[in-house]
Amino acid sequence: MAEQQKIIIDTDPGQDDAVAILLALASPGELQVLGVTVVAGNVPLPLTVRNALNVVGLSGRQDVPVFAGCDRPLHRESVTAEEVHGATGLDGIDLGEPALTAAPGHGVDFIIDTLRREETGTVTLCTLGPLTNIATAFTRAPDIIARVKRIVLMGGALFEGGNVTPAAEFNIYVDPEAADIVFRSGVDLVVLPLDVTHKALTSRAWIEGLRALGTRAGAAVAAWTDFFERYDTQKYGTEGAPLHDPCVIAWMLRPDLFDGRFINVEIETQSALTLGMTVADWWRVTKRAPNALFIGSVDRDGFYALLTERIARL
Ligand code: RIB
Numbered sequence: 001m002a003e004q005q006k007i008i009i010d011t012d013p014g015q016d017d018a019v020a021i022l023l024a025l026a027s028p029g030e031l032q033v034l035g036v037t038v039v040a041g042n043v044p045l046p047l048t049v050r051n052a053l054n055v056v057g058l059s060g061r062q063d064v065p066v067f068a069g070c071d072r073p074l075h076r077e078s079v080t081a082e083e084v085h086g087a088t089g090l091d092g093i094d095l096g097e098p099a100l101t102a103a104p105g106h107g108v109d110f111i112i113d114t115l116r117r118e119e120t121g122t123v124t125l126c127t128l129g130p131l132t133n134i135a136t137a138f139t140r141a142p143d144i145i146a147r148v149k150r151i152v153l154m155g156g157a158l159f160e161g162g163n164v165t166p167a168a169e170f171n172i173y174v175d176p177e178a179a180d181i182v183f184r185s186g187v188d189l190v191v192l193p194l195d196v197t198h199k200a201l202t203s204r205a206w207i208e209g210l211r212a213l214g215t216r217a218g219a220a221v222a223a224w225t226d227f228f229e230r231y232d233t234q235k236y237g238t239e240g241a242p243l244h245d246p247c248v249i250a251w252m253l254r255p256d257l258f259d260g261r262f263i264n265v266e267i268e269t270q271s272a273l274t275l276g277m278t279v280a281d282w283w284r285v286t287k288r289a290p291n292a293l294f295i296g297s298v299d300r301d302g303f304y305a306l307l308t309e310r311i312a313r314l
């Protein structure tokens, strides 16, 4: 078994974030989740914090602290996605008021303090939402940048096109300046864009299989996915919906399920037309230095088998 990896999950739950968090917390042999930092994204921060607390509570891993982070992008007005995730951001099943409470302190300070405390090159940042917390931490404490092992992030798009504008994916579009700071930071980046997440489509059989587990976690994931997929199946005309954020955790657990290229990826922060675009040099037509492993494909069956096996543990 691979050695246990230390991670911080930065997230804006979101049904797909919730499944990713459960996948990570169901994998203690491979992942030591040092903490969950929450950011405004799919819904405003108070709701993303409430949702994160409920998801960690559902996993039974009360040992994992949840910190509230940034409540708006660095320089822009908030953009949210209630049309996709519902008014609560976690529509599909009502988990009630969280039993857990957020840890004291700001999520950005937790990221800074943790990276300064842990041995250099041992902590991976797994980001599932806009990159505001990460960019704020890097700006406030540049000394931590060299201490980060890797950032594995869900965000961006190339051949798939954007999901918020024709050019931009939501996590990057919400805070393009934050994404630009991260992509220029020099940190080892693994990017899971829509190009791969749109190949990780749910299926009715998989959802019903989770429901048949007869567990609270299985029922919750099935209910979240039922709710989440209605928007994308109508938009894209596909049978299933893309489970975006669990691809980040699945890459951590089984990178062999994925394939991509080490290329240059830069962020559009000026153009009104293409704001938030991940300009990915897939064909290496520029001389710009590669800075990211840009993932383009996934073994869908292997991905869903991993998800089922781990969710069944909770
Ligand atoms: O574009 C998909 C991303 O935006 C996912 O992280 C989803 O949770 C939303 O945050």
Ligand code: CA
Pocket (backbone or CB within 6 Å): 011, 012, 013, 014, 016, 017, 041, 042, 128, 129, 245
């Ligand atoms: Ca997300």
